[in-house]
Amino acid sequence: MAKVAYILLCHKDPEAIIAQAEQLTAVGDCMAIHFDASASAEAYERIRSALDQNPNVTFAKKRVRCGWGEWSLVRATLNALEPAVENFPRATHFYMLSGDCMAIKTAEYTHRYLDDNDKDFIESHDFFESNWIKTGMKEDRLIYRHYFNERTQSKRFYAAYELQKRFGLTRDIPQDIQMMIGSQWWCLRRRTVEMILDFLRQRRDVIRFFSTTWIPDETFFQTLVRHLIPKNEIENRTPTFLMFSDYGMPVTFYNDHYDMLLGQDYLFARKISAEAHELKARLGSLYASEGVDFPISNEGRNLYAFLTGRGRIGRRFGQRFWEAGSVLGPEQELFVIVCKKWHVAKRLVDQIASETDIPCVEYLFNEENTLLPDLGGIESTLTKRSRHRRAVLRLLFDSFGSDQLVLCLDPANLDALEDFCGDQAKTHVLEIECEYSDDYLIGHARRVGLAGDNSPTETVASLLPTLRNDLGYESERIRAARLDNYLRLRETAPRADNEAVIAKFLGVGEDKAQAIMQLDYLFLD
Structure with missing residues (x-):
């Protein structure tokens, strides 16, 4: 023992x-x-x-x-x-x-x-190859001699450091040990x-x-x-x-x-x-x-990042040139379905694909394994797709040989949505407004790593109001953006009202809209 x-x-x-x-x-x-x-x-x-x-x-x-x-x-x-x-x-x-x-x-x-x-x-990472040190000294920690405390004797610390640098007074790391x-x-x-x-x-x-x-x-x-x-x-x-x-x-x-x-x-x-x-x-x-x-849930770090990150809305860095450039033309027509419940949006996309000739892709900027045609490698990772959003869309239009395209987007991606709406292409936005039961929110917390399968019920329950408010806030931000050609499909609305919304969103007739909205289980979790 x-x-x-x-x-x-x-x-x-x-x-x-x-x-x-x-x-x-x-x-x-x-x-x-x-x-x-x-x-x-x-x-x-x-x-x-x-x-x-x-x-x-x-x-x-x-x-x-x-x-x-x-x-x-x-x-x-x-x-x-x-x-x-x-x-x-x-x-x-x-x-x-x-x-x-x-x-x-x-x-x-x-x-x-x-x-x-x-x-x-x-914890033991290679000193030189890893990125464990985020800022400040790296190799200089080792090759120079440090006799003074940087916090309490900062003038002496940096004077000695600069003096050694000026005269090249470096030393060798013991050759038989790998620095970690x-x-x-x-x-x-x-x-x-x-x-x-x-x-x-x-x-x-x-x-x-x-x-x-x-x-x-x-x-x-x-x-x-x-x-x-x-x-x-x-x-x-x-x-x-x-x-x-x-x-x-x-x-x-x-x-x-x-x-x-x-x-x-x-x-x-x-x-x-x-x-x-x-x-x-x-x-x-x-x-x-x-x-x-x-019961080990291990959600601590994800939970901390979620709660401390709320309210930090804004772009940390400016757009890259390939994002800011107008790579889509006015002849293209983009239909963006925005929905937090991905399974609901995917069911609707399947219906649109089966009832119309409009090419459809699912959450290509949110889901790594989204089914996509070969675009020369730019489609291979979520990071590449997100970095070159408009270029990816241009290639999709070309690959499908169509001037129309339906895609899904998570409501958290407001910057991408605003980017598409600011392009020369004609962009239509359909937000699907769903109801969120406690069971769904608990499942959502587990899917995104805010709770584990073994998290105490009381702990997960305490998250529900915050999660519900957070999802509501994402929707409020989209409405506050006042996007052109913005429509909403509501889970609580009568089917006839939702059929009218689909007809207007896709520019199709009443019969086609009825066929698209015929699923009785569209909103089921």
Whole structure:
């Protein structure tokens, strides 16, 4: 059975640290604590006096002052790892934590999970080939020596950096190791940790190199684990659930995130708000619980992106020249069916194709596997089609040998709809207004990744008003755009009214419109 030694780096809130240590060691796991030397002596003594008698808690023999981006964070980790390995000989795994982390699974679940997955859990990507670093320094983190803290000594940091660049004072990366990068929150097996410590005793040059790199906590363990352990024994992900905002700041979790956190396929979460007292209390008692079932839904990141992205309407970048150019001529006629329920629009398109000679395509700008003719490769991916929208339509007109074309579009694609309506071609827009039952909205949430098959019913139910409003808002935006030749087909309208709308939309006679609208199950889910 797995036994975990938690490596806790912390710098504040002694009472929370004491509670965290007591909660995680109550079921037999262990903890090694490094409390930042920059913190007050009184705070450290409070922690020591409360935990010194706990046989499952040990402390780093030497405390160091830690600074973001500095070697000191790695040094502090090593200072806690060494007594953990020495004092807890039965520990099978060593799990890196901060004071802002809390368990989102029980000890029972965690131990079983680690037993079933005999691997090291650490995010580890190629430093140079991956795009893990989004902005700022990349190679310069390594080839120059960084002696000062960029946040607290920015003038000295950049003066030393520019001086080295000016005089070409670069250095070589150790040739026998492949530089890797990833999250600093990991869980490593005992054998791996012992191999790292043995390696460092023999290779002081590696310590010297990393001790003057910038942000080494994102590269040190990531590189050494990949250097020492076969790739098939590494699970390339962090076992701690964490998210970042668009601005690169860690997302903080609060009281109402409890159910969402438990549904994620992770063992811990970071970071928990210090003010989320109810959440901390519930998670604190969770670790020692038994027999708890954890249906994994894993919708956290998609849900966060959905909720934080609402209201950010607008185009981030200007149109590309091939989008802005008028590639469609006035002789072309485009019929755009806009509908959130794709199956409803597809049924209508099938009817139009069977009753008229107008070529039809379905959600070519929304669905990867839409059936399309060969257009020379531009049709091969959704990305290419969306990037060259008007060019794709021109090629479709040419391929079908027709001046008319029916296509489907999701209501979220207002920019594409406005693009087509702004072209020289005559564009007709038919929005299908559907009713959305709770069951449909739940299914929609699962299809788009806002909920999983195992998401708690209460969690999914809480999303329904937001989803319903969001779908309504998409429709409102389309109506507010005041598009020419815009019509609406309503699920709640009498069939005769909808037949009149179809006749006007396609420019067909009454008999043809009746034939198109003859499906009794058009709106069924």
